[in-house]
Amino acid sequence: MHKAVLLYVLPAVCLCAVVPALAEEKESNESLSAIVVANEAAIAQIREIELSLSISGERYRPEATGRLQIATWRWAWKGDLERIRYIDLNVPPRDDGLTNNRGDVFLDGNTAKWLRNWDPENPQVLAPTRQGTVKAVMMPQSNVVPGRDVKAQLLWAFTPLTGAATRVSLRELVEASSPAAELKGSELVGERNCWHITASLPGHGDSGPTHFDIFLDPDANYMVRKTIVRQSVVYQDGDAEVTSDLHLEREVRRFHDAGSGVFIPVEIETRSYEGSAAEPASKIVVHVEIERINEPLSTDAFAFRFPENCQVTTPPVDGKSVVYLWGPDNSPIREIRSAADLRSGDSPEGFGNEAEDRRSLFQRMILGSTVMVGILLFVWFAHLRRKANDSSA
Secondary structure, X not given: OHHHHHXXXXXXXXXXXXXXXXXXXXXXXXXXXXXXXXXXXXXXXXXXXXXXXXXXXXXXXXXXXXXXXXXXXXXXXXXXXXXXXXXXXOOOOOOOOOOOOEEEEEEOOOEEEEEEOOOOOOOOOOEOOEOOOOEEEEEEXXXXXXXXXXXXXXXXXXXXXXXXXXXXXXXHXXXXXXXXXXXXXXXXXXXXXXXXXXXXXXXXXXXOOEEEEEEEEHHHOOEEEEEEEEEEEEEEEXXXXXXXXXXXXXXXXXXXXXXOOXXXXXXXXXXXXXXOXXXXXXXXXXXXXXXXXXXXXXXXXXXXXXXXXXXXXXXXXXXXXXXXXXXXXXXXXXXXXXXXXXXXXXXXHHHHHHHHHHHHHHHHHHHHOOHHHHHHHHHHHHHHHHHHHHHHO
């Protein structure tokens, strides 16, 4: 009799325990999905925008604290059109006075164009075989944006700390996360209650997986208030192989409320930490000045041009790049296959030097796309080496 009762009672007890757990898991997943949708809807409210950014950095050392201006950026975005112009302020000037610290990136949804070291207010005199410091690239558009990626910095910032800076939206991150992304609940960021989401992306090479803690602020229409990124990386320090735990925190200190559910970060602080240290090793602060939002943009917002006589390189196919000589009407005059395709009167030796430059151009493109992370990591590794030297002294 008792055994027969147990046969009915035990499954019922187990079912009562499992059903709430399944319901809770379903509710959590639905809430996570709803927050992702809310974030996407908030970004979709930005129909067109034009703004400028001022970027400064602080380096923390036992003996001193230093602050430096790092860069200024300009960004315009409308639909598939996007333009990023930047000037790196901490690049030493060349002895010959040629520009070596600026770039201009234009995206149209299909093609990415990247022009480096061309100053329209102080233009270099270009000839087909004399390019000065000017470099130009044209490639199919992808989620790896050459040069600088303002959109990712302002709206997402879900980028691994090593490798190319790939654009990843919140939805893409949640869907690609392994293990599965989780909604941890509501937590305070400063004095604001934010939804906390965890996610991870797989590692590659000498880099371990990247772990993200993302905090979305419902008072800012579910825009990202704070992101914590952690990753372990192995690097060479002389003959020694060193494993370092990278830890970056990006926090929006202030949003601009433009009305109609549009919130734009206007003050962002990114801090790098050494392992579990309580104090940051370095800090980058971004100040944003909004010029236009959801109103007609300036006439030069998307007025990108490759200069006349510029050599424009395309990505290698089967180990070979195609190079075009650009004309005065912002279109190619001809494809350059050899020095014979260049205009007469220019030294063919110059063409050989430019070909050598093109072989490394795409390596520099990948390095340039990770500039924000690179600056932090450079400061960080320098800090680690100084610390090791102090210990051995």
